Amino acid sequence: MALTKAKLFSDKQIRTSELAKALSHPARVAIVEILSQSDTCICGDITGQLPLAQSTVSQHLKALKASGLIKGEVEGVKTCYCLNEEVVKEMKKLFDEMIHQLNQSNPNEPCC
DSSP: OOHHHHTTSOHHHHHHHHHHHHTOSHHHHHHHHHHHTOSSOBOSOGGGGSSSOHHHHHHHHHHHHHHTSEEEEEETTEEEEEEOHHHHHHHHHHHHHHHHHHHTSOTTSOOO
16 A cells, blocks of 8 residues: 555554455465464474465465564574464454444445
8 A cells, every 4th residue: 555545544444454464365364273273383384284385385474474463483494483462462352343333334224
């Protein structure tokens, strides 16, 4: 989004869209699910749990990390990944607020 256009939207709207974009691919949803099922960081190969090439998984991990949803720390030749709990809480709050607002609309009124 161009800098001038971004100024037309609130910080909350921009952040919500960033997090939604981070989850906009089924592989990224699967990665988040894999990480959520582990009590510790996963240092092993996440690629082995997905039907994708290692390079493709790396691209998805990069997008999730850029959004802040996951953290990755290098340990030797491996990178350990885990969910960023603070950002998960932020995402839940933003999405809950948006869903609450959607639920407040009057579903009995026709839109067209």
